[in-house]
Amino acid sequence: MSGFDVFAIVLVLLVIVTLIAGVKTVPQGYDWTIERFGKYTQTLSPGLNLIVPYFDRVGRKINMMEQVINIPEQEVITKDNATVTVDGVAFFQVFDAAKASYEVSNLEQAIIVLTMTNIRSVMGSMDLDQVLSHRDVINERLLRVVDAAVSPWGLKVNRIEIKDIVPPADLVEAMGRQMKAERVKRADILQAEGARQSEILRAEGAKQGQILQAEGRREAAFRDAEARERSAEAEAKATQMVSEAIAKGDVAALNYFIADKYIKAFGQFADAPNQKIIMLPMEAVSLLGSLAGIGEIAKATFGESAASASAAARRGSVPATSPTPPVAPPR
Amino acid sequence: MTDMFVSLGTWNWLIFGFILMALEVIAPGVFLLWLGLAALLVGLISFAVVMSWQIQLVMFAVFAAAAVPVWRRLARPKLDASSSSFLNKRSEALLGREFTLEKPIVDGNGTMRIGDTVWRVAGPDTPAGTRVKVVQVDGANLTVAAA
Numbered sequence: 001m002s003g004f005d006v007f008a009i010v011l012v013l014l015v016i017v018t019l020i021a022g023v024k025t026v027p028q029g030y031d032w033t034i035e036r037f038g039k040y041t042q043t044l045s046p047g048l049n050l051i052v053p054y055f056d057r058v059g060r061k062i063n064m065m066e067q068v069i070n071i072p073e074q075e076v077i078t079k080d081n082a083t084v085t086v087d088g089v090a091f092f093q094v095f096d097a098a099k100a101s102y103e104v105s106n107l108e109q110a111i112i113v114l115t116m117t118n119i120r121s122v123m124g125s126m127d128l129d130q131v132l133s134h135r136d137v138i139n140e141r142l143l144r145v146v147d148a149a150v151s152p153w154g155l156k157v158n159r160i161e162i163k164d165i166v167p168p169a170d171l172v173e174a175m176g177r178q179m180k181a182e183r184v185k186r187a188d189i190l191q192a193e194g195a196r197q198s199e200i201l202r203a204e205g206a207k208q209g210q211i212l213q214a215e216g217r218r219e220a221a222f223r224d225a226e227a228r229e230r231s232a233e234a235e236a237k238a239t240q241m242v243s244e245a246i247a248k249g250d251v252a253a254l255n256y257f258i259a260d261k262y263i264k265a266f267g268q269f270a271d272a273p274n275q276k277i278i279m280l281p282m283e284a285v286s287l288l289g290s291l292a293g294i295g296e297i298a299k300a301t302f303g304e305s306a307a308s309a310s311a312a313a314r315r316g317s318v319p320a321t322s323p324t325p326p327v328a329p330p331r
Numbered sequence: 332m333t334d335m336f337v338s339l340g341t342w343n344w345l346i347f348g349f350i351l352m353a354l355e356v357i358a359p360g361v362f363l364l365w366l367g368l369a370a371l372l373v374g375l376i377s378f379a380v381v382m383s384w385q386i387q388l389v390m391f392a393v394f395a396a397a398a399v400p401v402w403r404r405l406a407r408p409k410l411d412a413s414s415s416s417f418l419n420k421r422s423e424a425l426l427g428r429e430f431t432l433e434k435p436i437v438d439g440n441g442t443m444r445i446g447d448t449v450w451r452v453a454g455p456d457t458p459a460g461t462r463v464k465v466v467q468v469d470g471a472n473l474t475v476a477a478a
Contacts, residue, residue, distance in 0.1 A: 008388035015392040019362035095470035156471035158448040
């Protein structure tokens, strides 16, 4: 083999090796850093890339996708001295491959330790109740602090979530009891309030009823009084009309009416089924006699105009002083 | 081996070229493609011009090396086009969008809530509640200006 033969073969081998070394295909989701003589020069983005072989070397292959890391379980003492066990997850993404490669030595470990210490400081400044109920506040505060801390490393923490917060068993039991007592208290209060309300409603109903009854009575009384007034008026008018009639006519007519009523009253007595023997006081008998006397007085009162008429009446009637009841005139 | 290679003559290059291209399909790495194309090219030329095998080898090496700058020129616009995709470039996707500041920017630095995470922003001191526009992106750091 001549020297040219060897040269040609070696040249071909050299070209092939150089091409293999110089053409770099970076997959999507990764960035590769390039070091020239060990010093960072550039970052290769996904796709086909060329580097100068012999000088350049691929340094780190950095995952540019969002990644999740587990924050291991740790014990945290809250502000009110309760020991809780906490774990979580952190989501982060590298934005600057060069910084993530060379600014920090063990990226994931750094994030984990940073997050763990911050969980301790954030939750240590809160009471147990707050810790249990304000998870979003904790997440938010953690995110702000950790994100600011990882900023020099060219990454961004997108989310930190506290997964589990486990208080000690006896504390959980006490919290259960507290909750139960709270519910029982509420039930008792509600029951008492219901009883009170119903009692009030009942009393109010009774009051309303009584008021309505009293109003009814009042109304009835008013009407009764009116009726009595009206009947008195009617009586007065009737009396007046009778007196007028007497003034115009004979007093015997008056006697006639009285006698009529008297007889009717006796008739009623006689009709009564349970009383056949009628006892009349003496005075009652003489009362009828006195009626004629009343007629006299009435006549005197109504004046002289009636005097002559009264005299005529006396002549035609039974004697006014007669103790016997007057005989009914013929109808 | 050299004897066999020489005895086959011109066909060697075409066979070699197609084998390389087939390998490229199986194990993509792009450099095999250029080698294969160079081999095919040498094969076609050697059909027309009679050359010694040493010259053919040197030609193959030259073509393979020359393929790289040619490819770079051809591929450049394609690279630019692919860079406009926001895959794995979450912050670039925010460029030009407007948001409302939740916390004020003090001394040129602040934070802004976008989506369900908090971004570090830089820009002129602005009170909370101002609408701002993302004007520049550097990694996870956004530069904003009043919208």
